Amino acid sequence: LEEQGVSLKSATEPFDTLTSHGKLQFQILGSFAEFERNRIKERVFPGMVKGVKDGNWQGARYAPYGYFYDKKEKVLKIVKEEAEVVEKIFNLRMEGLSQRKIALNIQSQGKKNRAGKPFPMSLVGSILNNPIYTGKIVWNRCGYDKKLKVGKTYKYARKSVDEMVEGKGRHEPIITEEMFDAVRGIEETERRMMPASLSRQKDNDHILSGLIICGVCGEPFYGFSVISNPKTGMKKRRYRCATYSKYGKNCDPDTLTISAEKVESYAIETLRKIMGHPDVTNDCIDDFAETFIRENCPDVNAKLLHLENKLATNKEYQQRLLNDVIIKSFSPDVIAKKNYELLMEEKALNHEIGKVRGKVSEINVSIRHAQALMNVLGNIEEYWSQIPASEKKNLMRSFIKQITVRKGAISGIELCSPFNKIIEEINGKEEDSLHKNLRLSDECS
Numbered sequence: 320l321e322e323q324g325v326s327l328k329s330a331t332e333p334f335d336t337l338t339s340h341g342k343l344q345f346q347i348l349g350s351f352a353e354f355e356r357n358r359i360k361e362r363v364f365p366g367m368v369k370g371v372k373d374g375n376w377q378g379a380r381y382a383p384y385g386y387f388y389d390k391k392e393k394v395l396k397i398v399k400e401e402a403e404v405v406e407k408i409f410n411l412r413m414e415g416l417s418q419r420k421i422a423l424n425i426q427s428q429g430k431k432n433r434a435g436k437p438f439p440m441s442l443v444g445s446i447l448n449n450p451i452y453t454g455k456i457v458w459n460r461c462g463y464d465k466k467l468k469v470g471k472t473y474k475y476a477r478k479s480v481d482e483m484v485e486g487k488g489r490h491e492p493i494i495t496e497e498m499f500d501a502v503r504g505i506e507e508t509e510r511r512m513m514p515a516s517l518s519r520q521k522d523n524d525h526i527l528s529g530l531i532i533c534g535v536c537g538e539p540f541y542g543f544s545v546i547s548n549p550k551t552g553m554k555k556r557r558y559r560c561a562t563y564s565k566y567g568k569n570c571d572p573d574t575l576t577i578s579a580e581k582v583e584s585y586a587i588e589t590l591r592k593i594m595g596h597p598d599v600t601n602d603c604i605d606d607f608a609e610t611f612i613r614e615n616c617p618d619v620n621a622k623l624l625h626l627e628n629k630l631a632t633n634k635e636y637q638q639r640l641l642n643d644v645i646i647k648s649f650s651p652d653v654i655a656k657k658n659y660e661l662l663m664e665e666k667a668l669n670h671e672i673g674k675v676r677g678k679v680s681e682i683n684v685s686i687r688h689a690q691a692l693m694n695v696l697g698n699i700e701e702y703w704s705q706i707p708a709s710e711k712k713n714l715m716r717s718f719i720k721q722i723t724v725r726k727g728a729i730s731g732i733e734l735c736s737p738f739n740k741i742i743e744e745i746n747g748k749e750e751d752s753l754h755k756n757l758r759l760s761d762e763c764s
Contacts, residue, residue: 371458374489383451384433384442385493395451395490402493404430404438408446409494412502418443419567426566440567447506450485453499454492458484524556526712527583527722533560534725536570542579558582574727585729586715586722589742593734596741623675630668637661 320327326336327345335341367377376395382388385405386395404425411421418440425438432438450457460483467474525542532539540558547555556579562570569575640658706714720733734742 367458368484371456371484371486374456374487376456376488376490377458381433383449384446385452386490395488397491397493405446405452405493408443409452409498409502412447412505413498415505418447422567426568437566439565441565447502450499451488451490452493453496454488454490456486456488458486524708525558525579526708526715527558527579527586527719528712530715530719530721531558531577531582532721532723533562533570533574534723534730535574536560536562538562538565538570540577540724556580571726574724577724577727582722582724582729586719589732589734590718593738593741623672626668626672626675630665630672633661633665633668637665 321336328335328337334345336345370377375393376382376388378388382395385398385401387398388394389396407425408421411424412418416424422438422440422443425443430438432442446452459478461475461477463473464476465473467476524544527540528542529539538561540560541564542556542558544554544556547553557576558579559576560570560574562568563575637658640661718735718738720735722729723731732742733739
């Protein structure tokens with residue numbers, strides 16, 4: 320407020336930043352508020368630790384699979400049907416089945432997760448690694464690491480063992496500690512014995528992740544890498560349908576994995592073919608930039624002006640209300656309800672204005688991106704080898720809407736306007752079809 324030359328004066332509290340005395344009082348009150356916040360933090364954390372030691376579940380958005388939270392008794396209670404699934408998962412793991420095979424076994428019995436979807440592999444892994452099923456409460460396993468910034472927030476990561484808090488829970492266990500420890504031993508043994516060639520490694524070199532769509536289930540394909548030669552450390556890059564990662568099964572028997580080199584070469588060749596087409600002129604590229612900005616950056620100026628006008632009207636009403644209280648000596652209780660409504664509306668408007676202003680910033684970034692995009696499209700042969708993988712990924716997302724894969728081959732591609740008509744014309748000619756007989760299967764998958 321001070322940077323904008325605005326002072327704060329309250330009608331119901333002793334705040335007046337117009338004077339030095341008022342500023343001092345405001346700062347003192349702020350210091351006390353900060354002190355009280357820190358005191359609350361100091362009291363709450365030990366209280367939660369003590370709660371864990373006493374066996375109380377500290378809460379989350381949902382109770383762990385196999386339990387529900389009884390609010391009256393303040394304790395986790397077993398859900399019989401889910402508990403039977405949990406027991407079966409541990410028994411199957413003891414028999415040597417992998418998490419994928421366990422998920423498939425559970426799915427074959429018609430079991431679903433709480434969202435009504437096929438039982439996912441991730442839930443199997445989560446259950447096998449959660450000691451809550453032995454009757455224990457483990458708290459503070461994960462949290463935000465303020466040393467690692469991710470976008471507007473911090474990375475949510477697993478904490479060290481000494482930061483975790485463990486206690487004997489008040490809830491009934493589903494499995495024994497001996498079984499849980501035995502399963503953990505199996506997991507560790509298999510992890511140590513896993514061949515290096517099967518070690519999956521994530522990287523950011525897959526420029527088409529999320530753009531390739533499965534023609535059978537509609538899920539996107541995501542990239543992964545596998546070490547093909549343990550001695551040299553050479554890796555092969557591939558794409559795989561998300562259905563496999565989620566549910567452990569392959570929806571298309573002919574497409575287990577596809578070669579990243581083949582499908583990416585096809586996408587790059589598509590760019591070259593489009594940019595070499597006689598209909599693609601500078602005017603066409605300019606039209607593309609305008610379309611890109613219009614589709615990705617809607618006009619928000621009118622919306623921002625509308626919200627700011629509503630906020631100004633709200634503040635005007637608040638000032639009238641304040642004058643009624645001060646000048647006409649009305650009791651604040653008489654108009655407290657209206658005042659509360661205006662304050663809530665002001666809060667909502669400020670929140671919405673903040674979101675719209677954020678969108679304005681995104682528009683400016685998108686305009687710069689579109690300008691850079693035109694440079695690459697106009698000189699693709701010159702620029703392609705020079706730009707990093709992250710920029711190539713952005714370029715593909717701006718140019719390609721989706722590539723559909725079915726039975727191990729490309730069955731269709733959809734580009735952004737106005738290039739989609741050109742690719743339809745090229746693929747309409749049998750001899751020029753870009754994806755005619757192009758097989759994407761990876762022989763080593």
